[in-house]
Amino acid sequence: MTLPPADTLVGYPAGQTEGTATVLHVEPLPTGLVAVLLDTTPVHPVDAGWPDQGPDRAVLRVAGTELPVLDCVVGATDGAALHLGRDIPVPKGTPGWAFVVAHLVEGHDALTPGQTVTAVVDAxxxxxxxxxxxxxxxxxxxxxxxxxxxxxxxxxxxxxxxxxxxxxxxxxxxxxxxxxxxxxxxxxxxxxxxxxxxxxxxxxxxxxxxxxxxxxxxxxxxxxxxxxxxxxxxxxxxxxxxxxxxxxxxxxxxxxxxxxxxxxxxxxxxxxxxxxxxxxxxxxxxxxx
Missing domain, CATH: 3.30.980.10 (Threonyl-trna Synthetase; Chain A, domain 2)
Known part of the structure; x- marks a missing residue:
């Protein structure tokens, strides 16, 4: 599966706490959680480079199900593999790389690319x-x-x-x-x-x-x-x-x-x-x- 070619659009700098988005990619992680990438998000992630402010508390609402976001981290991809947090091998802005917000949730069959979800932050x-x-x-x-x-x-x-x-x-x-x-x-x-x-x-x-x-x-x-x-x-x-x-x-x-x-x-x-x-x-x- 080809990973997202562009950076995530973020709404939290403008104070957004709720927004509708499209699922771009869903990837199981070795921890047992699933990384969900959206085209746009109101959820503030933690940045490995300067982790002074932690992630928002939030949920993803999809197909009648509410999935708690257990963690939210910055990730990066070259289109072939997804790297999260301290495992990101390149600095921000590196040509050919997209930097994304990864919403970590427990695995759920309801999540598939192309779906519409609503991300809701604990205001x-x-x-x-x-x-x-x-x-x-x-x-x-x-x-x-x-x-x-x-x-x-x-x-x-x-x-x-x-x-x-x-x-x-x-x-x-x-x-x-x-x-x-x-x-x-x-x-x-x-x-x-x-x-x-x-x-x-x-x-x-x-x-x-x-x-x-x-x-x-x-x-x-x-x-x-x-x-x-x-x-x-x-x-x-x-x-x-x-x-x-x-x-x-x-x-x-x-x-x-x-x-x-x-x-x-x-x-x-x-x-x-x-x-x-x-x-x-x-x-x-x-x-x-």
């Missing part, structure tokens, strides 16, 4: 994950601003023009429901780039206070948030845009987000530091509400 869960992702971006910008005076060398700037500590030092970022957890390694590599770590752990309370003050100021504006995108395909570049009063912020992002900061009510962070194998690791836990 409440999506909203909570979107709130967590938007808060994560705001917190990273506020942390960058609070640490701006700790750089003794010039480094790349973030979307507000401050030194990009978050982008330079990030180790792991995990988006959750109404929050996120980001960890940063304050090791030799970061110090060589000009970041001053001396005294940071002793000043965490003041840094945390500065971050939370910025977040309170920004959230109080209730300004709009949107996703700009170069096109409707899974691989098209997308950007998180927040219309802060002094400066419109634009950050590349493939996740989902709220439509305004008014939906967040309040955002706060808690900072902590720990020694991990001789390297200081800074953790920022962000919460909404």
């Amino acid at each position: 409440g869960y999506r909203q909570r994950m979107s709130a967590g992702h938007t808060a994560c971006h705001l917190a990273s910008l506020a942390l960058n601003r609070a640490l701006a005076d700790r750089w003794k060398k010039e480094v790349r700037a973030d979307a507000l023009g401050n030194p990009d500590f978050d982008g330079t030092a990030i180790d792991v970022s995990l988006i959750g429901e109404n929050g996120s957890v980001d960890t940063y390694r304050l090791g030799k590599s970061l110090r060589r780039k000009g970041f001053v770590t001396d005294g940071l752990t002793e000043q965490l309370a003041g840094i945390e206070s500065a971050v939370n003050a910025a977040l309170a100021e920004w959230v109080a504006t209730g300004v709009g948030v949107r996703i700009d995108r170069d096109g409707p395909r899974l691989t098209d570049r997308r950007y998180w845009v927040c219309e802060l009063p002094a400066h419109e912020v634009r950050i590349p992002c493939g996740g989902t987000h709220v439509s305004s900061l008014a939906e967040l009510d309040a955002v706060r962070v808690a900072l902590s530091a720990a020694d991990t194998e001789g390297t200081t690791v800074l953790t920022m836990a962000t919460s909404v509400g």
Whole structure:
């Protein structure tokens, strides 16, 4: 069977939570699940390259049956074989390859290519994950601003023009429901780039206070948030845009987000530091509400 020749069209960047689609391919997997490829989907998948936001919760409705989507991942195909997640052998945009959203369900005879299905996302869960992702971006910008005076060398700037500590030092970022957890390694590599770590752990309370003050100021504006995108395909570049009063912020992002900061009510962070194998690791836990 020939696999889909084009990237999946995705509706989740525009906030879509339900949509009708055509089944293009159904493939049994060694795990016992079945990968279902659709021509278009509202379901947000997890990306192996940067898996900060996990998959939506969703179901596929077909022929009077409702199939839970047990996982949703990015895949790629050259037309001959389907590769999922970390097994994808080529970068996005490689000529001759299509990048697709694979909906993983338990095997069911009702699924065949050419069928029409309705994909339905759990809108409440999506909203909570979107709130967590938007808060994560705001917190990273506020942390960058609070640490701006700790750089003794010039480094790349973030979307507000401050030194990009978050982008330079990030180790792991995990988006959750109404929050996120980001960890940063304050090791030799970061110090060589000009970041001053001396005294940071002793000043965490003041840094945390500065971050939370910025977040309170920004959230109080209730300004709009949107996703700009170069096109409707899974691989098209997308950007998180927040219309802060002094400066419109634009950050590349493939996740989902709220439509305004008014939906967040309040955002706060808690900072902590720990020694991990001789390297200081800074953790920022962000919460909404």
